[in-house]
Amino acid sequence: MRDQDNATARATIAPSGGLAAAALGVLAFSFTIPATAFALRGFGSYTIGLGRAAVAAVLAVVALRLMRSPRPRGRQWPSLAVVAGGVVFGFPVLSTLALDHGASASHAAVVIGLLPVTTSVFAVVRVGERPSWLFWAASVAGAGCVVAFTLRNGPGRLSAADLFLLGALVTAGLGYAEGGRLARNMPGGAVVSWALILAAPVTVPVTAVLLVAEPPRWSAQAVAGLAYLAAVSMFFGFFAWYSGLAKAGVARASQVQLAQPLLTLVWSWLLLGDHAGMSTVTAAAGVLVCVMLAQRARVSRDMTASSAARRTVSQGVVSRRGAADG
16 A cells, blocks of 8 residues: 555656756756857857767767666667757757857847747657647747748848747757657656767767867856856756656647746847847747647647546556456
């Protein structure tokens, strides 16, 4: 009886613990855009995009030894390759190029504000769910807000910086969803560590070449920015984030991401003096509302599906007990 009570307690605590872990990850990621802006004051964009992963790979080797994490099994390697493509190569390189091509930190925060929806869409594709029409309607509306914002604040067309941001949005959503799926069977820290090591044969030698091709202008701000990107945005932040996705579920945990663009706007103002205009604030609010509707629709469906699954399991247990008694 005591074991059953403990199991019930763990089931009750796990979602809240997962949300707390996800919130810690979001807080860590909210500094990524300002940190990238600082790093660009001394390093080339490609050096930042790949160099952060090269440095983080060293941390990954140490972490895996300390965790004594077993090597991934056969089917996990392709998934780790997807994670590496999304969060090791895709988002870091593309978001850095966007800032290097003129996107402000506040502008980037608005576009990347759609990340919860993108993550959910990839989770839907991977798991095979069928969300309600409200989810898709809110997702399309949110994407429309972002496109309208970029067109209004640009030359009337999507600029190179906007295209880089959209690419970063898609690749990050894919990497988040796939990593969250993997984290159900291995620790979140192991997921990002193995992804970094898988990418190391590319990131480490290419970074060495880029340090020569893009000679850095050493400064305290640039080094601090790159250090944050490597240690927190590229590594320790994922310990909390993937753990949160695994414990609370992608749908529920990704709701916490609603705070990320707002936090990034605040940090951009405080650290960079990047003042957001009324159009930026309006667009951010519009995206926030759309993402909230999309997440609420999907989470409600997930909860319904989970309840149905629990009823099925309960009925199966009762049937087996009845058969045993008979």
